[in-house]
Structures are given as structure tokens and as C-alpha cells.
Amino acid sequence: xxxxxxxxxxxxxxxxxxxxxxxxxxxxxxxxxxxxxxxxxxxxxxxxxxxxxxxxxxxxxxxxxxxxxxxxxxxxxxxxxxxxxxxxxxxxxxxxxxxxxxxxxxxxxxxxxxxxxxxxxxxxxxxxxxxxxxxxxxxxxxxxxxxxxxxxxxxxxxxxxxxxxxxxxxxxxxxxxxxxxxxxxxxxxxxxxxxxxxxxxxxxxxxxxxxxxxxxxxxxxxxxxxxxxxxxxxxxxxxxxxxxxxxxxxxxxxxxxxxxxxxxxxxxxxxxxxxxxxxxxxxxxxxxxxxxxxxxxxxxxxxxxxxxxxxxxxxxxxxxxxxxxxxxxxxxxxxxx
Numbered sequence: 001x002x003x004x005x006x007x008x009x010x011x012x013x014x015x016x017x018x019x020x021x022x023x024x025x026x027x028x029x030x031x032x033x034x035x036x037x038x039x040x041x042x043x044x045x046x047x048x049x050x051x052x053x054x055x056x057x058x059x060x061x062x063x064x065x066x067x068x069x070x071x072x073x074x075x076x077x078x079x080x081x082x083x084x085x086x087x088x089x090x091x092x093x094x095x096x097x098x099x100x101x102x103x104x105x106x107x108x109x110x111x112x113x114x115x116x117x118x119x120x121x122x123x124x125x126x127x128x129x130x131x132x133x134x135x136x137x138x139x140x141x142x143x144x145x146x147x148x149x150x151x152x153x154x155x156x157x158x159x160x161x162x163x164x165x166x167x168x169x170x171x172x173x174x175x176x177x178x179x180x181x182x183x184x185x186x187x188x189x190x191x192x193x194x195x196x197x198x199x200x201x202x203x204x205x206x207x208x209x210x211x212x213x214x215x216x217x218x219x220x221x222x223x224x225x226x227x228x229x230x231x232x233x234x235x236x237x238x239x240x241x242x243x244x245x246x247x248x249x250x251x252x253x254x255x256x257x258x259x260x261x262x263x264x265x266x267x268x269x270x271x272x273x274x275x276x277x278x279x280x281x282x283x284x285x286x287x288x289x290x291x292x293x294x295x296x297x298x299x300x301x302x303x304x305x306x307x308x309x310x311x312x313x314x315x316x317x318x319x320x321x322x323x324x325x326x327x328x329x330x331x332x333x334x335x336x337x
Contacts, residue, residue: 045076056215069297086162125319147175156188156205168206174237190215210307211257287327
């Protein structure tokens with residue numbers, strides 16, 4: 001027990017005051033820790049594989065920051081990050097057991113089930129994270145003003161098995177263009193597309209991701225480009241293609257995404273939700289802890305990955321088309337007002 005030293009007359013001395021203040025701080029810190037972590041519960045240990053995306057994309061940025069947050073909450077949990085081409089590959093990796101957790105767009109989850117009936121039955125949602133925005137990039141002086149103007153042009157439509165490829169081809173079909181016959185498609189992603197445009201090797205490239213994306217921020221530092229608006233009418237056309245296109249909605253990319261490029265103007269486009277997903281056989285306790293870290297680390301991750309600022313406890317539970325994992329459900333119930 002710490003001693004309290006007093007001055008004559010019984011008034012606490014400086015050491016007594018400081019000791020009392022320190023004790024109060026420790027009490028407050030203890031209460032905060034109790035609120036953040038279950039009292040007396042040891043953090044889960046072991047190892048998991050987390051599939052991210054290309055190194056210049058938001059999936060990779062978010063995954064890297066989340067790994068650091070998980071290390072603080074669960075120091076004995078080894079998180080192995082792997083890169084990927086994007087959402088479709090990520091969904092397949094988790095569905096087949098190659099990865100344990102990943103981020104994927106809702107359209108890619110539904111598309112996987114359409115292509116592999118029953119294949120997504122064991123997938124479960126952990127949290128709805130943030131939205132991807134479709135970004136069609138062209139040189140500033142390009143005469144391409146709409147999707148229809150891509151006819152006959154050389155266009156990067158994303159890497160194979162990427163969410164960019166999935167959504168780019170759907171956008172093209174909605175505009176009446178055949179992705180194979182009406183354009184010269186190039187398999188370039190955010191890692192290589194910007195440089196190809198700078199060198200004049202392609203006329204345009206598609207990207208779908210959270211904003212801002214590091215690859216486009218880097219391009220904006222050395223090259224002047226602009227975004228081609230995607231009209232809301234195309235969203236209605238896309239919804240008629242198949243079941244998974246119902247997850248698209250008309251949106252405006254915020255004017256703050258790329259300030260030097262947008263000059264205060266938002267860009268009409270298409271948005272789709274991103275989900276953190278796992279499998280139904282993932283340990284409930286581990287999944288509950290992961291869910292807690294995702295929610296509690298929002299501001300810390302958001303300081304590095306702007307999209308993460310949009311993670312919200314009120315909307316995180318909406319992981320359609322996937323049911324919530326029981327571990328995630330337990331966490332959300334524990335913090336329900």
C-alpha cells in the first residue's frame with residue numbers, strides 16, 4: 001500500500017497529492033481498459049492469414065494498419081498479410097480456406113455465389129467498412145467525356161480476378177459497349193495503370209476503391225488528369241445484368257478526395273460497400289476480438305487511411321449479402337445501447 005505523506009496540520013504534502021492523482025489516473029485507465037477488453041480475459045493467440053489487395057490500393061493500406069492494431073490488442077496473434085488482385089480473389093481465398101479474413105466488395109461476394117452455387121454458404125460478415133467509388137481516369141486534355149466515348153480506345157479494366165475488372169465490364173455493358181469487342185482492354189491495375197497513362201500507352205483506366213487511393217494521389221503529384229462522370233442512369237442499367245449488381249448505387253465522389261484534381265467539384269459515379277469477411281468456422285472468441293479492434297481502432301487507422309474514418313458501429317452490422325459471424329454478433333450485442 002502506498003503511503004501518504006502530510007504536512008504539519010494534517011494537510012497532504014506534494015507527494016501525497018501526486019500519489020492521489022496517480023492513483024486516480026490508474027483507476028480511470030483501468031476502467032477504460034475494462035470497457036475496451038473483457039475483464040480478466042486473455043487475448044486470443046495463434047495465427048491468421050489476412051488477404052488484402054495491390055500495394056497501391058486501400059485494401060493493402062487498411063490491412064497493414066489493422067494488423068498493427070490487432071498486434072496491440074492481441075500481441076500473441078500472428079497476422080500474415082498477403083496481397084491479391086482484389087475482391088473476387090479475396091472472396092475465393094476465404095471460401096476455400098486459403099485466407100481467414102479479408103476485405104471484399106458486396107458485389108464480388110454475391111458474384112462468387114452466382115458463379116459457385118453454394119460456395120459462399122460458409123462465408124460470414126464481420127463488419128461493413130467503407131464504400132468503394134468507381135473512378136474512370138483520363139488525361140486532362142482527353143476528348144473522352146462519357147463511358148460511350150471509350151469505344152475504340154485502349155482502356156485498362158483492372159487485373160484478372162479483381163473487383164475493378166468485375167465492375168468495369170459491367171459499367172461498359174450498361175453503356176452499350178462490349179468489353180471484348182468495343183475497346184482494347186488492358187489488364188492493368190492501380191499499381192501500373194497510372195504510369196501507363198503518363199507514357200501515353202492507354203487512353204483511360206478504371207479504378208474502384210476507397211478515396212483517396214494512394215496510387216492516384218501519387219499520380220496527381222506529377223501528372224494532370226481528370227475523372228469521367230458516370231451517370232446515375234447507368235446504375236439502373238447495371239441492376240438489370242444479374243443479382244450481384246443490386247449492390248451498386250449512384251453516388252458522388254467527394255470533392256475532397258483529390259483536391260488538386262477535382263478543384264472543389266464532386267464527381268457523379270457508382271459506389272459499392274466493402275465488407276470484412278471470414279468463415280463460419282472461425283473461432284467465435286477470436287472473431288469477437290477482431291470485430292472489437294476494427295471498431296475501436298477506427299480513428300487510429302483513419303489517421304492513415306482516410307476511408308477507415310467511415311467505419312461506424314451503427315452501420316457495421318449490415319453485411320448483406322452475408323450473415324454476421326456469431327463472434328461479431330456477440331460483440332455488437334455487448335455494446336448495444
